[in-house]
Amino acid sequence: MRPSRLDPLFAPLTSLKGVGPKFEGLYARVLGTEGPPRVIDLLLHLPHTIIDRRARPTLAEAVPGAIVTVEVLIEKHRPSPPGKARTPYRVLASDETGDITLVWFNAHRGRIEQMCPLGETRVVSGRIELFDGMRQMVHPDRVLTAEQAASMPMMEPVYPLTEGLASGHVRRAAEAALDRLPALAEWLDARLKDRHSWPAFAAALRTVHQPDRPEAFAPEGPAWTRLAYDELLANQLALGLVRANLKRPAGNRNVGDGSIRARVQAALPFALTGSQQRAIGEIASDMAAPTRMLRLLQGDVGSGKTVVALMAMAAAAEAGRQSALMAPTELLARQHARTLTPLAEAAGLKVAILTGREKGREREAVLAGLADGSIPIVVGTHALFQDGVAFKALGLAVIDEQHRFGVQQRLALAAKGDAVDLLVMTATPIPRTLVLTYFGDMESSQLTEKPAGRKPVDTRVIGMEKLGDVVEGIGRALSAGRQVYWVCPLVAEAEEPTEDTPDLASAEERFEMLRQRFGATVDLVHGQMKGADKDAAMARFQAGETRCLVATTVIEVGVDVPKASIMVIDHAEHFGLAQLHQLRGRIGRGSDASTCILLYRGPLGETAGRRLEIMRETEDGFRIAEEDLKLRGEGDLLGTKQSGMPGFRIARLEHHAPLLETARNDARMIVETDPHLAGPRGEALRDLLYLFGRNEAIRLVEAG
Ligand code: ADP
Ligand code: MG
Numbered sequence: 001m002r003p004s005r006l007d008p009l010f011a012p013l014t015s016l017k018g019v020g021p022k023f024e025g026l027y028a029r030v031l032g033t034e035g036p037p038r039v040i041d042l043l044l045h046l047p048h049t050i051i052d053r054r055a056r057p058t059l060a061e062a063v064p065g066a067i068v069t070v071e072v073l074i075e076k077h078r079p080s081p082p083g084k085a086r087t088p089y090r091v092l093a094s095d096e097t098g099d100i101t102l103v104w105f106n107a108h109r110g111r112i113e114q115m116c117p118l119g120e121t122r123v124v125s126g127r128i129e130l131f132d133g134m135r136q137m138v139h140p141d142r143v144l145t146a147e148q149a150a151s152m153p154m155m156e157p158v159y160p161l162t163e164g165l166a167s168g169h170v171r172r173a174a175e176a177a178l179d180r181l182p183a184l185a186e187w188l189d190a191r192l193k194d195r196h197s198w199p200a201f202a203a204a205l206r207t208v209h210q211p212d213r214p215e216a217f218a219p220e221g222p223a224w225t226r227l228a229y230d231e232l233l234a235n236q237l238a239l240g241l242v243r244a245n246l247k248r249p250a251g252n253r254n255v256g257d258g259s260i261r262a263r264v265q266a267a268l269p270f271a272l273t274g275s276q277q278r279a280i281g282e283i284a285s286d287m288a289a290p291t292r293m294l295r296l297l298q299g300d301v302g303s304g305k306t307v308v309a310l311m312a313m314a315a316a317a318e319a320g321r322q323s324a325l326m327a328p329t330e331l332l333a334r335q336h337a338r339t340l341t342p343l344a345e346a347a348g349l350k351v352a353i354l355t356g357r358e359k360g361r362e363r364e365a366v367l368a369g370l371a372d373g374s375i376p377i378v379v380g381t382h383a384l385f386q387d388g389v390a391f392k393a394l395g396l397a398v399i400d401e402q403h404r405f406g407v408q409q410r411l412a413l414a415a416k417g418d419a420v421d422l423l424v425m426t427a428t429p430i431p432r433t434l435v436l437t438y439f440g441d442m443e444s445s446q447l448t449e450k451p452a453g454r455k456p457v458d459t460r461v462i463g464m465e466k467l468g469d470v471v472e473g474i475g476r477a478l479s480a481g482r483q484v485y486w487v488c489p490l491v492a493e494a495e496e497p498t499e500d501t502p503d504l505a506s507a508e509e510r511f512e513m514l515r516q517r518f519g520a521t522v523d524l525v526h527g528q529m530k531g532a533d534k535d536a537a538m539a540r541f542q543a544g545e546t547r548c549l550v551a552t553t554v555i556e557v558g559v560d561v562p563k564a565s566i567m568v569i570d571h572a573e574h575f576g577l578a579q580l581h582q583l584r585g586r587i588g589r590g591s592d593a594s595t596c597i598l599l600y601r602g603p604l605g606e607t608a609g610r611r612l613e614i615m616r617e618t619e620d621g622f623r624i625a626e627e628d629l630k631l632r633g634e635g636d637l638l639g640t641k642q643s644g645m646p647g648f649r650i651a652r653l654e655h656h657a658p659l660l661e662t663a664r665n666d667a668r669m670i671v672e673t674d675p676h677l678a679g680p681r682g683e684a685l686r687d688l689l690y691l692f693g694r695n696e697a698i699r700l701v702e703a704g
Contacts, residue, residue, distance in 0.1 A: 002690055008180040009040040009691070016042075016176040018169070030162040030170075040691060042170075042177045044649045046208050046224070047157035050217045051141070053125050054154045059135060060097035062128045069125040071146070072100060074116045079109050088138075091116050093124070100128070101136040102143075115143045123149035155211050174209050181205065187684035188229070189666065198226035201691075219655040228651040229659050232437075234692035235648070236660075236667035237685065239441035244671045245700040246292045252419035254287040254395045256318025260347050264314045267346030268307065270451065276304055279445040280311045283423060286443070287315055287396070293421035296439045299447030300621035301585025302454070305425045306339055308447070309398045312423055317349055317376045321395020321419070325379045330355045330531050331538065332400065335560060337379040344377055354380035354389070357531050398423045427582065437660060438647070456619060457588040457596050461572075461612045464601040470568060471517065474548065478518055482592070483541070483564040484548045486510060487583055489574045491526045491552055510570060511550040518548060526552040553579065555586055562590035572598035572615075573608040577628040580615050588619075607631055629653075676701050 002010065013019050013027050016039065024036055031041040055068045062068045072093035080087045089107035093100050093116075102124065104112060116122060126140035144152060159170040181202040188198070199207065199222060207216050207223035215221060219228070265272070272280070279297060286293035299305045313323035325340070327333040337353045344351050352366045352375045369375035373392030378384065397420050424442065435444065462470060474484055488507040511524040523546035525537040534554065541549045542561050549555075549564075553575075567587045572580065580598070588594040598612050614627050651659075674682045677698070689695045 002695070003687065005182050005184070006687060006690055008182055009043070010038050011180070013037040013039055013042055013173070013177075015039070016173050016180075018176065019173050023165070023169070026162055026165045027173075030160060030165060039177045039180055042174055043181070043205055043209075044227075044692075045159065045174075046227075046650060047159050047217070049158045050211055050214050051156040051158060052154070052214050053142075053152065053156060058097040059095050059100055062135070064128055064130045064135070066128060067126065068128050069123060069142075069149070069152075070100070070128075071095060071121055071123050071149075073121050074118055077113065077116070077118065079112075080107070093122075099135065100124075101131075101134060102140055103136055103138045105139070121146065123152075125152070153210070155213070155217075157209055157211075157217075178206055178209060184687055185680070185684040187681060187688045188226075188233075192662070192666070193226075196222060196225065198222050198229070201226070201230065219652055224650070225656065225659070228656040229663060230688060231648055231650045231692050232656065232659055232663040233666055234688050234694045235437065236440060236663045237670060238689060238694035238697040239439075240667040240671040241675075241677075241697040241700055243294065243441040244675055246294065249419065253290065254316050254319040254321055254419065254421055256284075256287075256315045258318065260314040260318050260349065261311055263347035264310060264343060267343055272307065273304065273447070273449045273451055275299075275447045275449050276308055279308050279447060282443070282445045283308070283312045284315050287312070287319075287421050292419070293396075293423065294442045295423050296435070296442045296444040297423060297425045297447070298435075298444060299425075299427065300450075301427045301582060302450060302589050303427075303447035304451050305400075305427070305447060306336065307343075308445075309400075309423060309425060310340055310343055312396055312398065312421075313344070313377050314347060314349065316396040316421070319395060321393045322370065322373065322375065322391050323377050323396040323398065324384050324391070324394060325377070325398040325400065326384050327379070327381060327400045329554075330357060330381055331534055331554060333379050333381050334535055335538075336400065339560065340377065340379060349376050350374075351377045351379060354378055354384055355531075356381060356383045394420050396421045396423065398425065400425045427585070436664065440664060454588060455591070455593045457584060457594045459584070459596045459598065459616045459619075461598045461600065461616055464571075464599060467599065470597060470599060471514070474514075474566070474568065475518065477566055478521060478547055482547070482566055483544065483561065484566040484568065485555060485564055485583075485586060486514065486548060486550045486568045486570065487555065488550065488552055488570045491528050507550050507552050514548060514550060521546050522548040522550065524550045525554060527554045553583065555583070560589065561586070563592075565590060565592040565594040566597075567595075568597045568599055570599050571601060572612060573600040573604055575611075577611045577614060577624055577631065580611065581621060581624045584615070584619075 012024075013036070014021055014024055019027070027033075027037045027042070028035075031037045031045050033041050051067055053067060053069045055066060057063075057068055057070065059070060059072070062070065072095050074091060074093050076092040078090040078092065080089050085106065089104045089109065089112055091102040091112065093102060102116070123142070123144045123146060124137065124140045125142040125144075126137045128135060128137050130136075142149075142152060157171060157174070158167060159174070161167060161170065184201060186193070186200060198204070204223040204226045208227065211217040211223075216223060218224065283293065283295060283297075286295055297305055297308060309325060313325075316323045325336055327336055333353065333355050337351055341351045352369060354363070354366050358366060366375065366378065367389065370378060371390050371392060383389075399422070424439070474486075477484060488510050490506040491508065507524060507526050511522065515522045523537050523540055525534055525541075529537070537546075537549070540546045541564075544563065565587055567584060569575065569580065569583060575583070584596045587596060596615075598615060600608075600612060604612070610631060614624060618624060670677075670681075670685065677683070677686050686695075686698055689698055
């Protein structure tokens, strides 16, 4: 049970003054919460920058380019001439040292007249610039009376927003949220805290939301760093508790006699690679051990993880236990079911599927089979682990593409059965630091060899001006009977192109173009299509009925059509490295030589250019992951957006990575000395786990 002292922080956000029910959805979006957002979610949503409005120069002193707050006399209005909306509305103002023009585009005349009454003084705050040698301020952030200005915050936090949510609204809500902070006992080690001069948790939150000077807000400053450390510690502690507490009840090992595995292996149309065999061996010995298996199976796309999972499932079946494979999307779940079924059935194992789409009788039948144990293997989405799904004897849970899940899901899953072994598969090669962050609780197996017979993919970087030639080439390939993916960044043309999406190629538009050219052999699949339509399009492509599939990144993970040997990535400069690598992994899976065309629209920025170059140089996923990490530090558009660590709200790799080691050691000490979090520090650490949403771990501690 959550201690009641935390209740004010877990109250719905709508309990704050000024946050009505109609804002709930907007806040859920901007805070990234699954359910209704709570007060704590907003507190952990840090400003992305702080505007410093303290500079109060005279106009003569004001430095062009700086944010200033000046007091001026309003002297003259120059509205946009009628019919010339493009000419801005200008207001001329001055102080005793000089003049300034305040400028508004698309202004509402009445509003400006009201805001800037002639002959009165106003305090104006914003960025001052020189234009044609004249001082001006375009769209001042604030125009206030002297009285209003007295209560204007001098350090103004600016929050990440979403459309429909104003900055001031979030600012006021955050202020109200800070007032709810209760006094909490310190969970940090006193010596660590002193050594870094870290403030207390509540004080740190107040500082980052309302700093008194810009430096106080910096990610490397003591306040933010303390919060980042809290987050890293909560994460490492949860992982440590999972590891320490997932002991297997006696007599529940999943030891098999090898008979079903032998049958599966006999039914395989290929020989296992050395690293597949090694991984299968590591998994089998975990499953036979007295602690539960928590193992990560890392292998680049196409390295053959599915067969390894199947062998683990066969081992569970030998021990009389069921297995569940959870995929992040319905498309992938169906694909896994399709590949697994023939191999499993050759060994006498039935495979069922369960996603949100199975309804009625079909669903009832699967649920009944899982409950009475007649279904040994089930493949599905997270629907598998919802309440109402009961297994007779779940022995093994396999999670594919883990980076979309998290430790909470691992825990929820482990709770579905007493002896559940856990195998997590990821196709994203993860740099070492990150492996420890996300999978610090797990052992790891790696598939380092590609299955025999694979040819390297020939990757070419081609400018959009050669689009015509590329289409010609695709035409020749289609005539020769080959299959082609054409990947686009968007589904439909953006209604309003934004900075991020300046007239990008949309899948629908390309589909139309290619269909006109090549006819019915061209098909379309994207994320906004209904599940059944998506499956049908994939199935047609898989069967070779269609041969050119225009797609968005829905095909990024796991889709397996070995015959497809050409991929065009349209506007490749808009994709991140990891994504490009994932996409390219869809080809080069069969015995044909494959080609990947990275079609870009120039001019290329430095980082985008480097990404494409790396793609051309290597297919080694681990090298690509390391390069990706380096590039992301450099803050180009894509980089900045992705620099946050998935699943973390406060810690930033580029600033706080060195603290990871400390957090890991700290967590290890805690787990050794107080595994049930029963001492006074343990009590405080429970608060920490709740605050950062790692509280599933507490259930384990209490059960233990
Ligand atoms: P991923 O690791 O991306 O999940 P898959 O398990 O989907 O890879 O395997 C990719 C393809 O390689 C599948 O068609 C699979 O049947 C095939 N495959 C797996 N192992 C081998 C092997 N040892 N030799 C040849 N082909 C293999
Ligand atoms: Mg796969």
